[in-house]
Amino acid sequence: MNDGLVAIVDSEEDYAVKLADYFNAKSGLGYNVQVFTNIYSYLEFDKNNYTDILIISYIYGDYLSDLLHTRQIYILSESSVDITLSEFVSIYKYQSTDNIIREVMTNYSAASSVNSFLSVKNACSKIYSVYSPVKRCGKTTFALTMGCLLSKEESTLFLTLEEYSGLSFYTGTAYSGDLSDLLYFYRQNPYNLDKKLLALSHSLHNLDFIPPIRFSSDFKCMSSSDWLNLFSAIASLGVYKNIILDLSDSSVDIFPLFDLSDIIYFPVLKDSLSMEKINNFNNVIRLLGKNTLFEKIKEVLLPAFELSKSDSSHEAAESFYGLLYGSYGSSIWNIIKNNE
Secondary structure (H helix, E strand, C coil): CCCCCCEEECCHHHHHHHHHHHHHHHHHCCCEEEEEEEEEHHHHHHCCCCCEEEEEEEHHHHHHHCCCCCEEEEEEEECCCHHHHHCCCCEEECHHHHHHHHHHHHHHHHHHHCCHHHHHCCCEEEEEEECCCCCCCCHHHHHHHHHHHCCCCCCCCEEECCCCCCHHHHHCCCCCHHHHHHHHHHHHHHHHHHHHHHHEEEEEECCEEECCCCCCHHHHHHCCCHHHHHHHHHHCCCCEEEEEEECCCCCCCHHHHHHCCCCEEEEECCCCCHHHHHHHHHHHHHHHCCCCCCCCCCEEEECCCCCCCCCCHHHHHHHHHHHHHHHHHHHHHHHHHHHC
């Protein structure tokens, strides 16, 4: 399978190169991204080369009818787009690069045919699950911190199956799409999962994540096999070296996902009640005949931490930044390295 080709045509070379670099860094897919700062160079290129995605400045709108081998066209606009270009998807040029890529891939995944043109560079992902029967043990903060730390060295995706994850506390952002949208899309069109994954992903300290499900009732429409199939498919894409699963047994049967995992981090507390909960859970593992899971489970006693109590999303983000790059983050990195 040939790599998909993305062409960016804009007279502002610095802008076009930055967009191309981000496209390559963000996706992990086999995109061949080429930059053109002259429309005539692209017209010549188009005569003998097939382009899957063209992202082009609105100033070149008069030349679009001359293209021969360009599959989908996205217009970079600086304000409103001329009515003569209304047949194409228009994207505001001066917004975050993250948003531009997301808009392009959202439309591309919806419009693409069943056969994906884009290949994958890497092998299957390593899957880390984070779970604990003990509540208020810092599980999600640990999972998110681990993901951010791993993403410094390798592409990493964070997925949470918590009913009420509180993820927006760390990101301070509202989202239009979530994990249920990704699952629904995968059910309908599994061949274009790579594109939809890119369309829905956001970033926190270089860690990619899909926003969590907003309505807990959505979980009732999804079986463990649905999640197992989706996560297996994401892993097999190889887009990410690592996948972090933040799990909750209130929303899904966790044991099939444990079987899928390479490592299961198990935050614990040392008080008597917490230890009894852990013993109860370990007994369930034995009763189910899943003793091999004990080889994957890494019990971890997490260091104490404190996040901002402010309602300000900016202060909350700064608080998490302090955790990530302070003594807490150093302790979590040591835990990761000691359990590899």
